[in-house]
Structures are given as structure tokens and as C-alpha cells.
Amino acid sequence: MAQLILLPFFMLLFFLFPSSNNAQGGPPSPGYYPSSSVSSIGFNQGFRNLWGPQHQSVDQGSLTIWLDKTSGGSGFKSLNRYRSGYFGAAVKLQPGYTAGVITSFYLSNNEDYPGYHDEIDIEFLGTTPDKPYTLQTNVYIKGSGDGNIIGREMRFHLWFDPTKDFHNYAILWNPTEIIFFVDNVPIRRYPRKSDATFPLRPMWVYGSIWDASSWATEEGKYKADYRYQPFVGRYNNFKIGGCTTNSAATCRPTSGSPVGSSGLSSQQYAAMAWVQRNYMVYYYCSDARRDHTQTPEC
Known part of the structure; x- marks a missing residue:
């Protein structure tokens, strides 16, 4: 039912804020740039190696991680929760054949609640050379790693080639909403509609590269092919503007919008609508194969 309300609102925004770009260009300006409120840090200022140290290197604050047939890849973790x-x-x-390989940046408390954790994901699903990367956003609430996860996936292709240069990807998480950003453009907003459908427990920040051949590329049709190894992910310009578990109760996170602590401006909604109209390739609430009694927010 929520979807039926949402779509006409976005259609109205298309008329009120028409884009001067076509689908081959960039999105309309969001008018607000939350990343500018958060200082950049080097990798070692906010993170540490979690696994695969032999497949991880740091150079002047930038991080490179890679996967090859000698390991399961590499991962890193924030210093704070x-x-x-x-x-x-x-x-x-990485360009070329990357099918089956996941490069990620995400929040999770799996180490604190194994089998019953929360997670907010940005995952780049590897691909074959003739097809674009897919950026998957996802939200788990008290899920598990044993096949019982109830995913809330929204997937996109991008309006640029993510192998040509660095682009900024971000998650804003506060007690009322989750917003995913690409180069400061909001691509998805997941509001808190109930405690049961929203992650509220503290989380760490992670990133990783790993072999997910069983599902990552076209539901597992294409697997990781180690003739093309190493598979490499490069990260820099890290930003953390958050309230740790040790922060004062008065701590407030960076706002994702000029309109206040929750929601987006009309200009941001218009930019998000443009992205979803032109580049969204999957939305879990629209998947007729799903049991939507498990996702009541739909």
C-alpha cells in the first residue's frame, strides 16, 4: 500500500522539477551536499584490518584490497561502534570480468549479534564486460546468515562508469531514516515506519571484497573466474560523522538534508526520483515472487 502512495508523489515531482538532463546525462542537482559537513580521514584514522591482511595495503591514507585464488579476499572494520x-x-x-565478486561498504552488528544481526549495505555486484555494474542497497533487521535473511534490496545501474574514477558512496543512518547517497545524490530513502522494520542497535562500519559466486551476478549464473585475478577494490576519502556508543546523549548525526533532522528537500526528492526512474533495476516491494507479509513496510 505504501508503494501506491509513493509512486504518484514521485510522478508529481517529475512535473514540478523536470530534469534538464536525459538518462544518459547526470541527475539534476540535489541542491545540498551532506558530505561537505564531514571531514575526510585517512584509512588508519577510522579503520583497521579485519581479515586478509596480506591482501590489503594502505598508501597515504588510501586503501587497496584484493581477492585472488589464494584467499577469500579482505575486509576492514571501523575503530568505533x-x-x-x-x-x-x-x-x-575494477574493469573487465568481475562476475561473482562483491566489493562492499556497509554497517553491521553481526559480531555482536551473530545469527540475529542488523545490516545496512552498499554492495557492488561484479559483472561481465558487456554489462554494467549493479549497485545493491539493502537493509536487514535482526536477520541471520543461515538463509533466513529478509532482504530489502533496491538495485541500480549508475549514470557513470564506476571503474573510470573514484566516486563517493555514503550511508546516512539516524533514528528516523536511512538514506543512500552517490556523489551526494540521494538514491534511496528508507524511513522508519515501525521498530520491527528498522535497525536501531549500534553497528560498526565495514568494507570488503569477497567471492559471492553463488548469487552475486545474475543470481549466480556467472561465477568468479580466477583467470582474471586479482580482483581489486580501491577506497579513499573516508568520512565518518557519527555518534559512537560512547558519545553524549546530546550527540546528533550529520543531517542528510537542509529541511532538518529527517526527510529530504523537494530538490533532493526530485534528484532521487530521476535516479530511480532511469537507473533502478530492482525493488523488493515490486517483486511479485516475494512474500510481502514479511516486509510490511511495502
Whole structure:
């Protein structure tokens, strides 16, 4: 039912804020740039290696991680645990054959609640040379890693080639909403509609590269092919503007919008609508194969 309300609102925005760009150009300006409110940090200022140290290198604050047939890849983790905040990084992806490989930046409390954790994901799903990368956003609430996860996926292709240069990707998470940004353009907003459908427990910030051949590319049709190794992910321009679990109760995270602590401006909604209209390729609430009694927010 929420979807039926949402779509006409976005259609109205298309008329009120028409884009001067076509689908081959960039999105209309969001008019607000939350990343400018958060200082950049080097990798070692906010993160540490979690696994695969032999497949991870740091150079002047920038991070490179890679996957090859000798390992399961590499991962990193924030120094602190957060209860809200703005979390971002610039990422450059590998061109060519990368099917089956996931490069990610995400929030999770899996180490604190194994089998019953929350997660907010930005995942780049590897691809074949003739097809674009897919950026998957996802939200888990008290899920597990044993096949019982109830995913809330929204997937996009991008309006640029993410292998040509670094682009900024970010998650804003506060007690009322989750907003995903690409180069400061909001691409998805997930509001808190109930405690049961929103992650509220503190989380760490992670990133990784790993082999997910069973599902990553066209539902597992194409697997990781180690003739094309190493598979490399590059990160820099890390940004963390958040409230840790040790922060004062008065701590407030960076706002994602000029309109206040929750929601987006009309200009931001218009930019998000443009992205979803032209580049969204999957939305879990629209998937007729899904059991939507498990996702009541739809």
C-alpha cells in the first residue's frame, strides 16, 4: 500500500522539477551536499584490518584490497561502534570480468549479534564486460546468515562508469531514516515506519571484497573466474560523522538534508526520483515472487 502512495508523489515531482538532463546525462542537482559537513580521514584514522591482511595495503591514507585464488579476499572494520551517523568512502571498481565478486561498504552488528544481526549495505555486484555494474542497497533487521535473511534490496545501474574514477558512496543512518547517497545524490530513502522494520542497535562500519559466486551476478549464473585475478577494490576519502556508543546523549548525526533532522528537500526528492526512474533495476516491494507479509513496510 505504501508503494501506491509513493509512486504518484514521485510522478508529481517529475512535473514540478523536470530534469534538464536525459538518462544518459547526470541527475539534476540535489541542491545540498551532506558530505561537505564531514571531514575526510585517512584509512588508519577510522579503520583497521579485519581479515586478509596480506591482501590489503594502505598508501597515504588510501586503501587497496584484493581477492585472488589464494584467499577469500579482505575486509576492514571501523575503530568505533556507532548508533547513528554519516558514513562514506570514495570507491573505484575494477574493469573487465568481475562476475561473482562483491566489493562492499556497509554497517553491521553481526559480531555482536551473530545469527540475529542488523545490516545496512552498499554492495557492488561484479559483472561481465558487456554489462554494467549493479549497485545493491539493502537493509536487514535482526536477520541471520543461515538463509533466513529478509532482504530489502533496491538495485541500480549508475549514470557513470564506476571503474573510470573514484566516486563517493555514503550511508546516512539516524533514528528516523536511512538514506543512500552517490556523489551526494540521494538514491534511496528508507524511513522508519515501525521498530520491527528498522535497525536501531549500534553497528560498526565495514568494507570488503569477497567471492559471492553463488548469487552475486545474475543470481549466480556467472561465477568468479580466477583467470582474471586479482580482483581489486580501491577506497579513499573516508568520512565518518557519527555518534559512537560512547558519545553524549546530546550527540546528533550529520543531517542528510537542509529541511532538518529527517526527510529530504523537494530538490533532493526530485534528484532521487530521476535516479530511480532511469537507473533502478530492482525493488523488493515490486517483486511479485516475494512474500510481502514479511516486509510490511511495502
